[in-house]
Amino acid sequence: MAKIVIDSDPSGAWVMVDGKFMGLSPVELDGPEPPSQCVVLDLRMDEMSGSKVIDHSGNGNDGFFMGGVSWADLGVHFNGSTGYLNCWDDPSLDLVDTVAIEAWVKFDSLTADRETICSKGHHFQSYGLIMNNETIIFMIEPLMFIVAGFAAQNNVWYHIVGVYDGTYNKIYVNGNQLPDVIKTLGNLEITPDPVFVGTDGVSFLHGTLGLVRIYDGVPSPSEIMEKYNSTKGKYA
Numbered sequence: 001m002a003k004i005v006i007d008s009d010p011s012g013a014w015v016m017v018d019g020k021f022m023g024l025s026p027v028e029l030d031g032p033e034p035p036s037q038c039v040v041l042d043l044r045m046d047e048m049s050g051s052k053v054i055d056h057s058g059n060g061n062d063g064f065f066m067g068g069v070s071w072a073d074l075g076v077h078f079n080g081s082t083g084y085l086n087c088w089d090d091p092s093l094d095l096v097d098t099v100a101i102e103a104w105v106k107f108d109s110l111t112a113d114r115e116t117i118c119s120k121g122h123h124f125q126s127y128g129l130i131m132n133n134e135t136i137i138f139m140i141e142p143l144m145f146i147v148a149g150f151a152a153q154n155n156v157w158y159h160i161v162g163v164y165d166g167t168y169n170k171i172y173v174n175g176n177q178l179p180d181v182i183k184t185l186g187n188l189e190i191t192p193d194p195v196f197v198g199t200d201g202v203s204f205l206h207g208t209l210g211l212v213r214i215y216d217g218v219p220s221p222s223e224i225m226e227k228y229n230s231t232k233g234k235y236a
Contacts, residue, residue, distance in 0.1 A: 037100060037217030040092040045075040045210050053085060059092040063197050072208050074235060080206025084199035094190045100163040100218050101129040104210035104235055107154055115205045118212055121193030122201035129162045136171050138162030141189050146171060148180040157235035159228045165218040175228035210235055
């Protein structure tokens with residue numbers, strides 16, 4: 001019986017068969033590129049019963065019903081005055097140099113007052129995504145915020161993503177980047193405040209959320225388009 005030994009060195013792999021060396025060509029293993037971000041909060045809003053929304057990220061950041069919140073078709077409805085989800089605070093939500101917030105949202109009645117989709121802390125003490133009449137605001141504290149013009153309509157589902165990659169703030173709607181871009185350098189402020197969905201402690205969302213995700217890291221433009229395309233059939 002032949003004795004086979006397999007080993008490698010910087011020049012490649014080799015095999016010894018009965019005392020004779022036989023070289024092997026290097027082999028590259030194909031596979032998907034690693035994701036450019038880690039999901040730290042994943043609220044899919046599909047339980048349709050109970051008083052909390054399960055966090056599917058594995059971090060246990062469930063969103064608990066507070067005030068005027070109720071289950072609705074395709075998600076959770078917020079009454080615009082008292083309703084929100086409290087996801088509390090967790091080290092996984094204390095992001096430092098990059099962040100992205102993704103949401104599927106349908107507004108009931110947009111007004112001149114802002115309507116908060118998601119916020120870390122009262123009045124965006126770390127990061128937050130807001131609709132304000134005909135603009136979308138992606139807030140990064142204590143650095144800067146981006147205000148991008150977008151005239152949303154009532155009772156229409158929108159896929160909105162705000163990203164901060166450590167250098168730039170950008171906003172995407174339905175997979176497409178809005179033209180406004182803000183250059184911002186520095187780290188986010190870490191606070192002990194909870195993550196709220198549907199409020200910043202001051203303004204409240206009047207509408208329905210079908211999905212909210214927070215990322216440590218930033219999805220690429222192609223990944224954002226894929227997220228939109230892979231889920232739009234549910235809401236369109």
